[in-house]
Amino acid sequence: MWNLKLRGERASILADALLAVPSSSYQQRSLKAALGLFLDLKTKKALHRAHTVSASALSRLLNVYEWDTAACWATLVQAQWEALLLAARRKHHPRLRLCVDLTSVPKTGRELPFVRVYNEVYGLHLVVLYAVYGDLKFPVGYRVYRGKGTPSPVRLALDLLSTVPPEVSRRFDVWVLADSGFESAAFLQGVRDLSFEFVVGVRSTRRTDHPGYVTVQDCQHGSWVNLANWPWETLTLARVDRGERTFFSVASQLLPGDCVAREGGRRWAIESFFKEAKHGFGLNRFALRTAQGLDRWVLLVFAAFTLAMLCRADTLSLEQAAEVAARVALPLLVVQRLTAPLWQEEEFLRQHGYSLTLSRCKT
Structure with a gap:
């Protein structure tokens, strides 16, 4: 730091x-x-x-x-x-x-x-x-x-x-x-066009390019997958279990599944x-x-x-x-805020022989 x-x-x-x-x-x-x-x-x-x-x-x-x-x-x-x-x-x-x-x-x-x-x-x-x-x-x-x-x-x-x-x-x-609100192919491609890496959540029903109807839910944690509507890069899949729900995310780099899960958690x-x-x-x-x-x-x-x-x-x-x-x-504003209750009692102070002034010391 x-x-x-x-x-x-x-x-x-x-x-x-x-x-x-x-x-x-x-x-x-x-x-x-x-x-x-x-x-x-x-x-x-x-x-x-x-x-x-x-x-x-x-x-x-x-x-x-x-x-x-x-x-x-x-x-x-x-x-x-x-x-x-x-x-x-x-x-x-x-x-x-x-x-x-x-x-x-x-x-x-x-x-x-x-x-x-x-x-x-x-x-x-x-x-x-x-x-x-x-x-x-x-x-x-x-x-x-x-x-x-x-x-x-x-x-x-x-x-x-x-x-x-x-x-x-x-x-x-x-x-x-x-x-997963940003899992679309347009977003993934846009991020890669900017030369950035990504870890993006995906729905369990997101299809892969495997033959037949294979979704990310059917794939293992840490496996390499290609998405059906965005097959241009191989991605790493991570699965995270939270109670009765399982969350999925994909990374643009081929990393261990646990690394993808940790990065996605950030x-x-x-x-x-x-x-x-x-x-x-x-x-x-x-x-x-x-x-x-x-x-x-x-x-x-x-x-x-x-x-x-x-x-x-x-x-x-x-x-x-x-x-x-x-x-x-904002030091002056803080001073004004701190002294505001005193200024409200200015008349009381004056009646008892006190005056209230605020001056800035030279440093």
Whole structure:
């Protein structure tokens, strides 16, 4: 693990770069308050819970004001890839795992953008690309699945994978991990066209090219198979028993079955992210009524998670890391939050002969 102090400095630099994007000081102050809210994992994500600015100010920042969201995304993603490349410095054949998956955020309102029914869930459906290297884990992109007649989750996942910078592809041994929702021949071929390896889940009924009707369920753990509708590469099959169910996955390299199973199990990192993003960082609290508001809300979730991850040590929980990130990246906001109860009692203090001032010491 590379130096935590350096990671903290990079978190501070990233936050400063993000906060510098809006053109006016008013918008910058609102963005700082919003980022502070998303880094406070003890507080439910509602606009009225932000410190130093009103809910209406945050609503205008997210829905109305014309600040360059694309520049913020570019700044965030560049910082994530740079952190991964720095962590792999001087490593021999480092392996980067790119997990792709779709998560659904149930919603009830009909005026929210992109709300659809998919897999019997009415809500927002996001395809997310999640990069994992060592103890660094970042959500590096997302796409919204908009329903029938629009690009499929498989197409959106391949689009996300195509955004991986060339320097990352050259530096890392890149493996794509996905569940059986991405088992299609189009996805497997798309991953190989990008020169990435993969471990992808497959259904038990997935046919092989053996004569007769032979499915992966009929094959042994660790055996080499060719899929009926994608016979161009020989794959390794892994079987994993969990209770009464058996899960199957195939790998693009001819590895022992146990290695394929272990590699496929690393896909669960993205499931952990989904849980943390929804219940800690507020992804499931989205209630804005514009597409721009959704994009900016997801940006704040991803940015807050990234800052917390940059400041996380082995001994810290994600909640503690987020608090450290807030102190490192937004010190003035933290001071204002800590002193807010005292300012509310300013009149009481004055009546008893006390005055309250806040000044910054020279260091």
